[in-house]
Amino acid sequence: MTETDVTEPVVGAGAVAGATELVKEYGLGDTRVVALAGVTVSFERGKLTAIMGPSGSGKSTLMHCMAGLDRPTSGDITLEGISFASLRDRALTRLRRDRLGFVFQAYNLVPTLTAKENITLPLDIAGRPVDQEWFELIVDAVGLSDRLSHRPSELSGGQQQRVACARALASRPAIVFADEPTGNLDSRSSIEVLGFLRRSVDEFGQSIVMVTHDPSAAAYADRVLFLGDGQIVDEIQKPTADVVLERMKAFELGGRRVPR
Secondary structure, X not given: OOHHHHHOOOOOOOEEXXXXXXXXXXXOHHHOEEEEEEEEEEEEOOOXXXXXXXXXXXXXXXXXXXXXXXXXXXXXXXXXXXXXXXXXXXXXXXXXXHHEEEEOOOOOOOOOOOHHHHHHHHHHHHXXXXXXXXXXXXXXXOOOOOOOOOOHHHOOHHHHHHHHHHHHHOOOXXXXXXXXXXXXXXXXXXXXXXXXXXXXXXXXXXXXXXXXXOHHHHOOOOEEEEEEOOEEEEEEEXXXXXXXXXXXXXXXXXXXXXXX
């Protein structure tokens, strides 16, 4: 595949992204750690998927590999029909910049830039024009129209994370990955951010994958995947907080898959 192929993706039916037999190992010999042990998964277009599991289960590793932030040891990842394994670093960087959005737990905003400048930063770096109509739509959706001239230090934690969410959507990516997006927020700010993520799926048709440890956050999703020991061990469709909590308690007791 040449770099020009990146701009002409082959869109698969139903799934926007997926992984096949994904393995990620760290270290060698006695220090070898298997973070992902052959994960095969697909993520539907226009859906919000939550990923849960105990600490060390491989949640963030899967997220980082799917987002092109880390290379797997083996297996493959596809985005809109494009195989990551076939891309060189430069082409993968371009694909990640143009077709992927990422929301970090720690916001990762540039402190010297205003909220508006942080939102448009990826487009500015890529030398792409800002779609003003789309920009105004997402800014209105996150409720930041009157905060665009403020720098991160002048914003609350919830407002900063909403800036980060708007930044992730600014380029109209094929999919957004969010790693514990409410992990540093209070309950009110968490509801605001989760409400925006849900709205971006329902109203904008965005595809989102979110790592979370919070059953209430997972209840905003269309589907919840559970990881254990680097493998997908369970799944819930149309989750509720109570059902998710029940499954999590079962994992804590040593169970892997809970009978439905």
